[in-house]
Amino acid sequence: MSYLTLLVLLHVLSAIVGFGATFSFGVLGPLAAKTGGPQAVGMLKGIVAIEKKLVYPAIVIQPLTGVLLIFKEGWDNSFFDHYWLWIAIVLFATAVYIALAIQTPTIEKMIELGESGQGGTPEFEALGKKAGKFGPMLGVILLVVIYLMVVKPGG
Secondary structure: OOHHHHHHHHHHHHHHHHHHHHHHHHHHHHHHHHHOHHHHHHHHHHHHHHHHHHHHHHHHHHHHHHHHHHHHHOOOOOHHHOHHHHHHHHHHHHHHHHHHHHHHHHHHHHHHHHHOOOOOOHHHHHHHHHHHHHHHHHHHHHHHHHHHHHHOOOO
């Protein structure tokens, strides 16, 4: 297996495992909202567990293998001419920021409130709406990044 093949394999596998799993959140979140009670808290804990075990490693592997691929493929030459690449990088960084700074703390606060018996409070509901707003945004961003990486428009 060549070095390039290994880099592409690691890059694609980490995208599939790490980010593919996040699309289940669009099912688990609303299901938790409908279910309520301790089962809902369990589903929210499942979301956080998936993030920590699958998404966080991908957040590390993606940029590392991505940078290595940029240099291996020579895209570092005239980097900004490869607009599909730098736009995808900016979108990826945006998604990571939203996930780590907004979405995960929101879900963790919901878990904390749910475990303390405050699952139906206005604060809990507001957090649920916040998570419901940012979750789909993350999904769309990731789909755009995937499109840019596969199609390489203008590349």
